[in-house]
Amino acid sequence: MKSLVDNARSFTAHVAERAQEFHALEAGQSPEVLFIACSDSRVVPSLITGARPGELFELRTAGNIVPAYSGGRPSAETATIEYAVRVLGVRDVIVCGHSHCGAVNALVSGGDLSGLPAVRSWLEHAAGRPETTAPLSPDLAEAVQRHAVAQLERLYEHPCVAERVEAGTLTVHAWYYEVHTGAVRAYQSAASSFRPL
Ligand SMILES: [Zn+2]
Structure with missing residues (x-):
């Protein structure tokens, strides 16, 4: 924890050195990508993609699960997706799974x-067991x-996503x-397989 606090303190000095870049963020955000990843600490989207502040809108969930569209029921995940697609107008949505994922391991294994009722409930209700x-x-x-x-199929169930994909803008x-x-690796639908980017 201490090293994180120390870095947070020195980060202010780093921002001061790049004042022009950071002050521009006052005006708002216009990220082009919604990046949906697992909450796993080993997955760092900005490190993987090199994204700077303002470039990635992120949704982190246990197991990078996209739950079924919630309609009028409160859902942080659905709200985040809807805001990214309808308000921010992102052009791409990336669902990024990762190796050694504990949530996927729980799903398949x-x-x-029993000691994790919230985790069990999330996995049971939000995702099916991957067929291998x-x-x-x-x-x-x-x-x-x-x-x-x-999870891509789940995304299509969201009306905001389906509309924009159909219109060719997402x-x-x-x-x-x-x-x-x-x-x-990225999924190539024509080959039904993941290939290096
Ligand atoms: Zn994971």
Whole structure:
């Protein structure tokens, strides 16, 4: 914790050195991308993409799960997606799964979640079990990739997303990130597989 506090203190000095860039943020934000990633601490979207402040609108959920469209019921996830698509007008949505994902592991392995009722509820109600054809590998690559593609289907259930995709003004992507190598792969729908970016 201490190193984080120290960095937060020195960050102000860093911003002062780049005053022009940061002062421009007062005027508002116009990110082109909504980046949906797992809450896992090993996944750092700005580190992966090199995004500067104002360039990525982020939604972090356990397991980068996109829950079913909530309609009029309160949902932080649906609200975030709707705001990004309808107000900010993002051009792309990226759902980024990652290797060694604990949430996906729980989905496919069905581990004991009796002490984690909120986690169990989220996984049971928000995501189906990824179907895999091969034995699970330690990095869970196949399960995570199938899971990420399934979240794209959930995105299409959101009216704001469906409208813009149909109009050709929004594109959705599924990525797979390896936490131990930094490799990023993107889903190619024509090949039904993930390929290096
Ligand atoms: Zn994860």
